Amino acid sequence: MKSLLRLASNSLLNRKATVLLSIFTIAISVLLLLGVEQVRTQAKNSFANTISGTDLIVGARSGQINLLLYSVFRIGNATNNIDWKTYQEFKEHKSVNWTVPFSLGDSHQGFRVLGTNQDYFKHYKFGKKQPLSFVQGKPFDQLFEAVIGADVAHTLGYQLQSPMVLAHGMKDIGFSQHDNAPFRVVGILAPTGTPVDKTIHVSLEAIEAIHVGWESGAFLGHAPSADKLQQRAFEPKQITAFLMGLNSKIHTFHVQREVNDYRLEPLSAIVPGIALHELWSLMSVAEQALLVVSIFVVVAGFLGMLASLLTSLNERRREMAILRALGAKPRHIFSLLVLETGIICGLGILLGMGLLYLILALAGPIIQQNYGLAINLTTPSQYELMLIGCIQLSGLIIGIIPAISAYRQSLSDGMTIRI
Amino acid sequence: MTDFLSQHQRPSASIMLSESAQEPSAITLKEVKFRWPKAKQAILDIPALTIQAQQHLFVKGPSGSGKSTLLSLLTAINTPEQGSITLLGTDICLLKQGQRDQFRADNIGYIFQQFNLLPYLSVIDNVCLACEFSRQRKQKAMAKHASSQHPIRSEAIRLLTALNLPTEIQTQKASHLSIGQQQRVAAARALMGSPSLVIADEPTSSLDHDNREAFIQLLMQEVTRNQATLIFVSHDPTLEPLFEQSIDLAQLNQGKLQQSDLIKEGAQA
Numbered sequence: 001m002k003s004l005l006r007l008a009s010n011s012l013l014n015r016k017a018t019v020l021l022s023i024f025t026i027a028i029s030v031l032l033l034l035g036v037e038q039v040r041t042q043a044k045n046s047f048a049n050t051i052s053g054t055d056l057i058v059g060a061r062s063g064q065i066n067l068l069l070y071s072v073f074r075i076g077n078a079t080n081n082i083d084w085k086t087y088q089e090f091k092e093h094k095s096v097n098w099t100v101p102f103s104l105g106d107s108h109q110g111f112r113v114l115g116t117n118q119d120y121f122k123h124y125k126f127g128k129k130q131p132l133s134f135v136q137g138k139p140f141d142q143l144f145e146a147v148i149g150a151d152v153a154h155t156l157g158y159q160l161q162s163p164m165v166l167a168h169g170m171k172d173i174g175f176s177q178h179d180n181a182p183f184r185v186v187g188i189l190a191p192t193g194t195p196v197d198k199t200i201h202v203s204l205e206a207i208e209a210i211h212v213g214w215e216s217g218a219f220l221g222h223a224p225s226a227d228k229l230q231q232r233a234f235e236p237k238q239i240t241a242f243l244m245g246l247n248s249k250i251h252t253f254h255v256q257r258e259v260n261d262y263r264l265e266p267l268s269a270i271v272p273g274i275a276l277h278e279l280w281s282l283m284s285v286a287e288q289a290l291l292v293v294s295i296f297v298v299v300a301g302f303l304g305m306l307a308s309l310l311t312s313l314n315e316r317r318r319e320m321a322i323l324r325a326l327g328a329k330p331r332h333i334f335s336l337l338v339l340e341t342g343i344i345c346g347l348g349i350l351l352g353m354g355l356l357y358l359i360l361a362l363a364g365p366i367i368q369q370n371y372g373l374a375i376n377l378t379t380p381s382q383y384e385l386m387l388i389g390c391i392q393l394s395g396l397i398i399g400i401i402p403a404i405s406a407y408r409q410s411l412s413d414g415m416t417i418r419i
Numbered sequence: 420m421t422d423f424l425s426q427h428q429r430p431s432a433s434i435m436l437s438e439s440a441q442e443p444s445a446i447t448l449k450e451v452k453f454r455w456p457k458a459k460q461a462i463l464d465i466p467a468l469t470i471q472a473q474q475h476l477f478v479k480g481p482s483g484s485g486k487s488t489l490l491s492l493l494t495a496i497n498t499p500e501q502g503s504i505t506l507l508g509t510d511i512c513l514l515k516q517g518q519r520d521q522f523r524a525d526n527i528g529y530i531f532q533q534f535n536l537l538p539y540l541s542v543i544d545n546v547c548l549a550c551e552f553s554r555q556r557k558q559k560a561m562a563k564h565a566s567s568q569h570p571i572r573s574e575a576i577r578l579l580t581a582l583n584l585p586t587e588i589q590t591q592k593a594s595h596l597s598i599g600q601q602q603r604v605a606a607a608r609a610l611m612g613s614p615s616l617v618i619a620d621e622p623t624s625s626l627d628h629d630n631r632e633a634f635i636q637l638l639m640q641e642v643t644r645n646q647a648t649l650i651f652v653s654h655d656p657t658l659e660p661l662f663e664q665s666i667d668l669a670q671l672n673q674g675k676l677q678q679s680d681l682i683k684e685g686a687q688a
Contacts, residue, residue: 319537325531326548327524
């Protein structure tokens with residue numbers, strides 16, 4: 001076995017160029033397969049980490065995915081609002097520890113505006129219960145102050161004290177702008193890799209203030225000036241949704257039932273983890289498609305290796321005849337070829353993994369900086385090890401094809417080579 | 420008619436090549452017939468052939484005389500359809516395929532016409548390869564250099580040096596050698612671990628005349644030192660005088676006669 005291994009490696013070294021190409025083909029397919037797997041798990045993790053530490057999300061009666069999409073991902077719109085009194089009632093509920101009210105509906109240059117209060121910066125958590133942190137500035141305090149996410153600051157080039165005019169709805173057209181009341185940036189949040197990065201945060205009172213004169217849904221009356229609005233005290237009448245943190249997780253389903261059965265208005269409460277899971281499973285088709293594509297790349301890599309092995313086989317009949325003359329049994333010839341494919345495949349896997357980790361190590365800091373996504377360089381997961389094992393095994397199985405034909409050739413050729 | 424003919428020819432074809440009857444025979448063929456799987460007629464039909472041990476035998480065989488087939492039988496790659504082949508006292512027809520491979524590894528040194536060496540191994544490694552598949556040959560090689568740290572390499576170096584291959588080329592890649600040098604390396608490998616049979620298939624056909632004789636002299640000298648039997652196959656009759664004994668495969672092989680008869684009959688029909 002040891003001498004066969006030496007023969008195999010020497011013979012491979014002798015055919016450096018084609019063997020290196022085969023190794024690279026396998027390496028690239030392994031890189032792709034494991035890369036897709038990494039992206040998938042990281043995406044899944046970051047997706048699941050969009051919101052954490054929140055026990056329930058409450059909004060107007062709707063499906064749980066819809067509620068999750070507009071409250072957490074800022075996608076789509078709320079079906080209805082929640083009355084401020086209802087919110088107050090649940091805020092005072094004995095099982096409830098904290099709440100964060102959300103008021104959505106306005107935008108600025110395509111970024112959603114979220115009306116909330118100071119509790120947001122205290123209780124909103126993402127990832128592994130990480131709180132939001134400020135790169136610059138502080139939470140809003142005055143009426144026309146805004147805190148912007150990392151992407152907003154980056155894309156629009158805003159800094160502290162930059163002025164901004166919010167627009168009603170998602171359209172940034174002239175007559176639907178709240179230009180009577182410009183805001184200024186007082187805080188910029190650190191990247192989180194969640195929709196928070198694309199959000200502009202203002203106080204609930206500010207949302208009320210800029211909508212004076214918009215009560216009917218469109219701007220009909222005249223809007224008072226910012227100074228006048230500053231002097232008024234606003235109390236919100238409605239909010240879009242609110243987050244809930246409970247004293248004890250044991251009460252989650254109890255409180256959820258209570259919200260869903262609330263008599264005065266139709267409400268829905270969702271458990272973020274469950275809703276996120278359901279939403280992710282909707283994407284499993286894309287996930288599968290990615291996996292299938294990368295498996296096909298691996299298959300293509302193997303076919304390339306097979307082609308080059310089979311081509312070289314004819315040139316190597318002489319080699320096999322010499323070995324046979326020296327008393328090598330056909331099974332030695334067979335194992336020699338399987339061994340060669342095994343070596344090519346193994347080296348390909350090692351190279352592919354090396355490349356993957358190199359790319360992750362190089363790209364990790366950049367991704368962390370720009371997207372707030374922490375990519376951990378971990379040892380391969382059990383699933384990845386299983387994938388690698390499958391690749392190595394299929395490599396050996398594919399090696400059987402040239403091995404069989406070399407075996408046949410060596411049996412029929414014997415001492416004479418008829419080419 | 421064929422039967423009649425073969426019966427008549429049998430006494431002349433059965434050649435006793437050595438006078439001394441006490442010498443054990445290295446190779447004995449009896450009633451051997453061989454046919455390639457898809458062929459209708461036997462390509463080889465040798466009623467009887469005995470080759471004594473330690474003989475240096477020249478087998479004359481023009482192309483098409485069944486030379487390759489005979490070699491594949493003598494090296495136990497193939498077994499005859501009929502008859503028996505006894506090599507060194509072992510009836511190889513009774514051996515299984517794996518046992519025949521092992522028998523070959525242990526007892527036969529083989530030299531090809533050309534391209535004898537694995538191009539990706541060094542000259543020494545090529546010679547040592549002969550011991551990789553046979554424990555017996557390995558032990559024999561090691562026994563000669565019991566005191567050496569690398570007994571097998573020492574034996575390879577000894578043989579290479581004896582065959583006029585200087586030390587500096589012994590570590591080179593086999594592909595860097597001239598054809599004459601390659602054939603001498605092949606001879607060293609065939610002699611490695613002192614196999615009892617050395618079979619050479621036209622080993623000098625790619626050498627020029629001077630090299631040819633020198634090669635044969637060296638080969639014979641080492642074969643004699645190893646007390647091995649040498650079967651040297653060639654279509655070149657000018658080499659015949661160098662050998663003490665020779666046989667003509669064209670005369671020996673009845674299979675060819677039958678085949679040419681068949682062709683004649685076919686032409687007449």
